[in-house]
Amino acid sequence: MREQPPIRLHHLGIAVRSIAKQGAGYCEMFGIEAPGQPVNDELQKVRVAFADLGNGVAIEFVEPLGEDSPIQRILNRGGGLYHVCYEVSDLEAHVERVRARGGLLVNGPVPASAFGGRRIAFVYTPGHDLVEFVEVRKPH
């Protein structure tokens, strides 16, 4: 059994008004696999779909669920690429490392329906990049 690395790139988040239109259009334009079945995340007020890039990394297209979705703010600034997600074995430790260096916890840890209940957290780095962590395994 291969050891799980402590951190690995999991997906890139792209904000779109419509997964069916801009999401599918992005994949068609670049010649990558079309987005899979969308999943609603009521907690984050978003609907997401993943397009596999082939090397264990995906694009996550994120569209708003309702007018009060936090993603509306990103879309009002033009949308597009807005976060990177790393899969980590120790969610709390990674959040703490970011906070200890002047970053901020934005959201979480909370379970994410898009990842079968595995927990996620969003942080801002000291350089103001939005980064998501997703836990390798669902908690017992």
Add this chain to the structure above:
Amino acid sequence: MREQPPIRLHHLGIAVRSIAKQGAGYCEMFGIEAPGQPVNDELQKVRVAFADLGNGVAIEFVEPLGEDSPIQRILNRGGGLYHVCYEVSDLEAHVERVRARGGLLVNGPVPASAFGGRRIAFVYTPGHDLVEFVEVRKPH
């Protein structure tokens, strides 16, 4: 011999004032490999260094070479994650596909010193995402 896929994620571009400070700080914070030796790209007026993420994808930290570097505009808006780069086997065909769908060619194709002279091009997608293409092989 495995066939080269027509497109694959190559790196994520993060704009920083200093590779030695913010670039190294990012890697230390997330526990990823430190950035390699920086390379000057006089044509793009940037200095870049790569941090390997392990699955064939890297982070490219980009700092300005001089006050008239185009990256200053990105830094003045806060810096951070600002482009995705795909490695492609047919640069012209990919640029043309983006243009045909309402995107824009921003820069290139031009050789890039950071990739041993392999050609790159920057495009804006119709959704206003900045995307770089890098050619798989150096032209003959």
